[in-house]
C-alpha cells in the first residue's frame with residue numbers, strides 16, 4: 001500500500017471565468033476513488049477556495065488583499081468542500097476537511113497533533129482534503145502557497161509519492177510560452193536547483209508559481225519522496241502518471257529515504273530560535289561523506305538568540321553561510337557555558353540535524 005499526496009492547484013479546479021469546474025473536480029474524484037479501490041491511500045491538498053468564492057460574493061467596497069482573501073476563501077471553501085463531499089458520496093466514500101496554518105508545523109507538538117489527525121482519518125477510510133486556513137492566516141505567517149503545504153504534508157504522512165497537479169504539463173526547461181521550451185521529463189536526485197530554467201511567473205489564479213513548485217518538489221524528492229508535476233486538466237492524468245511511465249509530466253526521482261524527525265526539521269527553517277556558529281573543523285566533520293556526525297560543543301564558536309532545550313536553531317559556518325537546521329539539546333544559556341569544551345554531550349544529535357546539501 002502506497003501513500004500518495006495529490007496537490008490540486010486553483011487553476012485545475014476553475015474555468016477561465018473563475019467559476020468552479022465541476023466536471024474537472026468530478027474527474028479527479030473518479031480517479032482518486034479508483035486509486036483507493038486498488039488499495040493505495042490518498043491525501044488531497046486542494047487549493048481553489050479563493051477562486052471558488054470570487055464568483056459567489058460581490059465586494060461592497062475596494063478590499064485590501066487580506067480582506068479579499070478572507071471574504072472569498074471562507075465562502076469558497078464551503079462551496080469547494082461541499083462539492084467534494086457530494087462527489088465522494090456518489091462512490092460511497094467519505095472525505096474530511098482539514099484546514100491548517102503554517103504555525104501548525106512550527107512546534108513538534110502541533111506537528112504531531114496534525115499528523116495524528118490525518119492518520120486517524122486514513123485509518124477510518126476518510127479522504128483528508130487539506131487546505132490552508134486562509135481566514136486566519138496572516139500574511140507573514142502564510143505558506144508561500146499550497147505547493148509548500150503539500151511538501152510539508154507529504155513529509156508528515158511519510159508519503160511515497162507527491163503528485164502536484166497544475167494547469168501545465170510539467171516543469172519546462174525555459175519559459176513555457178517559448179516554443180523551443182520542452183517539459184523536463186526526469187530530474188535526477190543529484191539535481192539541487194532548477195531556478196535557472198524556471199521563469200518567475202504564475203497562472204491567473206495561482207499564488208506561488210513554478211518557482212515554489214520546483215523548490216518544494218526538489219526538497220521532497222531529496223527526502224525520499226517521488227514527486228511528479230503534471231497537468232490536472234488532462235483526462236485520467238493521475239492514473240496515467242501511476243500506470244504509464246511515458247506520461248507527459250516531470251518526474252523528480254527520490255533520493256534516499258529520510259527519517260520523520262529529520263523531515264520535520266528540514267521543513268522548519270522558518271521556526272528557528274537561535275544560531276550556532278561553528279568552526280571549520282566542525283563543518284568538515286558534519287559534511288564528511290564517510291560517517292554521520294553529531295555537532296559537539298567543542299566545534300561551536302558562538303551562540304546567539306534565546307532558546308530552550310529542544311528548540312530549533314540554525315547552524316552557521318565561520319564565514320556566515322547557512323549550513324543547516326537542528327534541534328538543540330541545550331538551552332542557549334547552558335550551551336554558552338560549554339562551547340569550545342571537549343567531552344560534552346552533542347549540542348545537536350545527528351538524527352535531529354538537517355544539513356543543506
Ligand SMILES: Nc1ncnc2c1ncn2[C@@H]1O[C@H](COP(=O)(O)OP(=O)(O)O)[C@@H](O)[C@H]1O
Nearest residue numbers: 009010011166171172198199202203206209210
Ligand atoms: N519553467 C516553467 N515550467 C512550467 N511552468 C512555468 C515555468 N515557469 C513559470 N511557469 C508558470 O507557472 C504556472 C503554474 O504555477 P501556479 O500558477 O502557481 O499554478 P497552480 O495554481 O497550479 O499552483 C504555469 O501556468 C506557468 O505559467
Ligand SMILES: N[C@@H](CCC(=O)OP(=O)(O)O)C(=O)O
Nearest residue numbers: 010047048049050145146207
Ligand atoms: N488556500 C488558497 C490556495 C492558494 C494557492 O496556493 O493556490 P495555488 O498556487 O493554485 O496552489 C485557496 O484555496 O484559494
